[in-house]
Amino acid sequence: MTRIHDDPATFADDQLAGFLDLYADRVRGVHGGVVAHRGDGGPQVAVVIGGGSGHYPAFCGTVGPGMAHGAVVGNIFTSPSAAQAYSVAKAADQGRGVVFSFGNYAGDTINFGIAADRLRAEGIDTRVVVVTDDVASADEPSRRRGIAGDFTVFKAMGAAAARGADLDEVERIGNRANAATRTLGVAFSGCTMPGEDEPLFTVPDGHLGLGLGIHGEPGIRDVPMLPARELAELLVDDVLKHAPAGAPGRVGAILNGLGTTKYEELFLLWRHVAPRLRDAGYAIVDPEVGELVTSLDMGGCSLTLMWLDDELEPLWRADAYTPAYRKSAAPVAALREPTADELAEADAVVTAPAASGAARGLAGTVRTALAAVESTIRSHEHELGRIDAVAGDGDHGRGMLKGITAATARVGELGDDVGGGWALQQAGQAWAERAGGTSGVLWGAALEAFGRHLGDTADGYPAATVVAGTREFATTIQQLGGAQAGDKTLLDALLPFVDELERRVGAGEGLAGAWTAAAATGAAAATADLRPRIGRARPLAEKSVGTPDAGATSLGLIVTAVADVLTSQEEQT
């Protein structure tokens, strides 16, 4: 919906006033529209474009060096008057004549025609180039409406004028550009005039209006909405079907959004449009994907092709600098593709450091522990989900399983010569990438920090080193997640576990025994009575009281599983 306005009746004038304030350094307002400040070259043929408002950047947004010299600004979707066109042309004229150019609509044709007569009567040679690119609007090319192809025609003439072409030449080029341009559009939804609650027209739900005009003029037919690939095929194939006779194998292209259809959608469509054009044998020259001719908040898009020969191609490629359309070859020409060395450096995979014998031994423990964790999570997946569903979205079991599965798979791909520190780092990265969600990212980062702390160069991994690694694990989760003890998160099991482990190992206890006792402490931590104070569970805080935290529960399960691994390893040695 069009929502920002004061008096809807003065919308067109009011928006123009804002435009003129914004671009006062490059254009000036005159009765009926906008005239570009002149450049420092000699006088140029004045290309004066125009039509109704509501189509920005058409028309005043493309006034400036390399494009139009003036734009006549009518009311919304309404032709400007002859007096407006006359006034803008009079101000834009630099003594070398005027070319009026606009889309083929009855009102514009009449009013610009009257203005042209009046200018000629005053001795200002004035020509008229009418844009007729919309292949859906009529079989007979000269009766077709003008839509996004306005842009290619205006650009060709603006570039020619900027190069000093005379009036005959600019007119001739405009007509050639129009003869070389074809557009097909589709609409997904209508647009709403300022002050109105209902759209000017509608497209049936789940359909697209094929060939619907930019003011809602009748199209060819409504068809059910298509996936992007098929929509691209429809647009490309139909525009190519209307290719000018003897057309060259190069095209300028515009994939134009009508208002509500956004850039991401247009890029997605371009992904299919470009290869289909190339498969048809065309070289695509300087394509434009974006909003060049819109219709307020209408949903839809159009594909325009201009077939480029040796005369039109440089005009299409030429620089321009207007409020809405700016193109400069120089900054792109100054760029260079990355060198092979740079690419190699960027893509260089960090390889595992050489591992000590002790580190390689530790890797075995890591593998065994990860397998045990995967096993316990797999058997508790649904229980964890049920606990999480009380005040969350119930995906904790599934997320943890995705994480640990990715971690064990990654470690399984590592060679036998890596150390335990590297294995834990790789496990953490895989976990974070696959598990998703905040808990996945935290578990992954914490495992990675644990592994980094252990390293792979030590001659041995005494209990104190492992304890310091678990502290690193906990600190990472605290820092990244921003939670504190008592917030009803996994920290409420993790911190008691690490504290107890530190205490026992500090008192001289062996790792396996200390870990087993600490795991019991962690697993027993009572989070059921806590209220969540962080994260997405917060809004449902009351509802969760009486149920333990899912993250604390899974942590308890995991440290318990690891305790069994450590105990059985100690028994074996």
Add this chain to the structure above:
Amino acid sequence: MTRIHDDPATFADDQLAGFLDLYADRVRGVHGGVVAHRGDGGPQVAVVIGGGSGHYPAFCGTVGPGMAHGAVVGNIFTSPSAAQAYSVAKAADQGRGVVFSFGNYAGDTINFGIAADRLRAEGIDTRVVVVTDDVASADEPSRRRGIAGDFTVFKAMGAAAARGADLDEVERIGNRANAATRTLGVAFSGCTMPGEDEPLFTVPDGHLGLGLGIHGEPGIRDVPMLPARELAELLVDDVLKHAPAGAPGRVGAILNGLGTTKYEELFLLWRHVAPRLRDAGYAIVDPEVGELVTSLDMGGCSLTLMWLDDELEPLWRADAYTPAYRKSAAPVAALREPTADELAEADAVVTAPAASGAARGLAGTVRTALAAVESTIRSHEHELGRIDAVAGDGDHGRGMLKGITAATARVGELGDDVGGGWALQQAGQAWAERAGGTSGVLWGAALEAFGRHLGDTADGYPAATVVAGTREFATTIQQLGGAQAGDKTLLDALLPFVDELERRVGAGEGLAGAWTAAAATGAAAATADLRPRIGRARPLAEKSVGTPDAGATSLGLIVTAVADVLTSQEEQT
């Protein structure tokens, strides 16, 4: 609604593929995002920005010379993973370190933080600049979300890096730019995720969500929709209320559209924003009005100010050339304001030519005739409306009255020394400008042509000259309107009138008598049985059969009224 997609689950990757195809001459795709080709200067500190997709131009649209060196592209509205951020930074790094910058959201903070740790562990010095511009999101500045102020912060850092600043400097400038930037946004409507039928969130009908976040995060409150002026006041006053302490009197400004809110609406709003800022004592530097940080098809806008001191201002003004944002001082600097001579020439009002005595006499007849026409149209306004309403929109009487009233008023303003030809031309211009619609334009142009044919230099205006003027009148309507006899338009009364007038005057009859007889012929022309073949009445063609054409009827009334004027003038002389 977001409509163009294939598999909605792969929307973000699919649109990125199209973007990379489109801009293959200036960026390359890497795992997790986009890296800009390097310029030909020396290596730069790499500014790597990012966040979820759906915000184009944020983030990949602002990668290029003068802005960012890489963009990490997450799923829609979802933080990219740490692995993605790491990968893009690794590829973007030019050996001078990396600054990550992104809006303040938990997922982004965690993932970019992890990536930064990993890069540092590999010896790539990496800093993090978090954008916190959204004054509606928290009282404590460091807890605020990042929205359109992303752009000012990225731009300041990109410009600093392009000038060769080192890592400490780029980081420092980023933090300064963030500390100098404030944004307040409003939402009019929610956005729809690809593949979904319902919006992600809604704003109550007729309301705006003040401070609503770009993913629908809670704002301050919903308020009834405001006229543009009040909306501008709300935005300006609230952002100024949060001005940094000791802020300078210059601001860079962004009036940002969120997706469905169009450029014309933003210009209209800017019309109020700019003077209010100036009234508050601010100089506005290089304002940007348009889409810089969007949210799919969300309706709404935001105002961002960056307070500019001597360090930040040149960075804000600096050139940039990216897919979506291109700025260059040179083309604007090359422009010049029009000279006084050029302005005078452009604005020169064409003055009435010196009129002969006969022409001045003719002017009296024109005035009298126009007054008579106004009188008859006024008394038949409603009747003409009723006729028109049968198959049209019923405004013919009203439109004709507006036209003739404007014409008589304009002629009334002319001095006594103008000729009749000039008076008719002025009458025609006024008619066309005020009456509106095709019939107003045709009547105006035809009167103007009539007047131009008569001219103001003749020693006399014999009947043959007047007859030729009426033929000119008819030809103008035929050529501009494209209608033929029998199409059920005013031509079906006009052509018989002119034909009969020509025949009688050609046979030697006096003007008043011939006109009176021809007027009777014209007024009697039976259009009731015709079917419309042109214009907006065509769809209702059958309905109009049995009713005369309103335009033909008014033409008959007018020539009859003029006949009376000519007759009474002939009697007086």
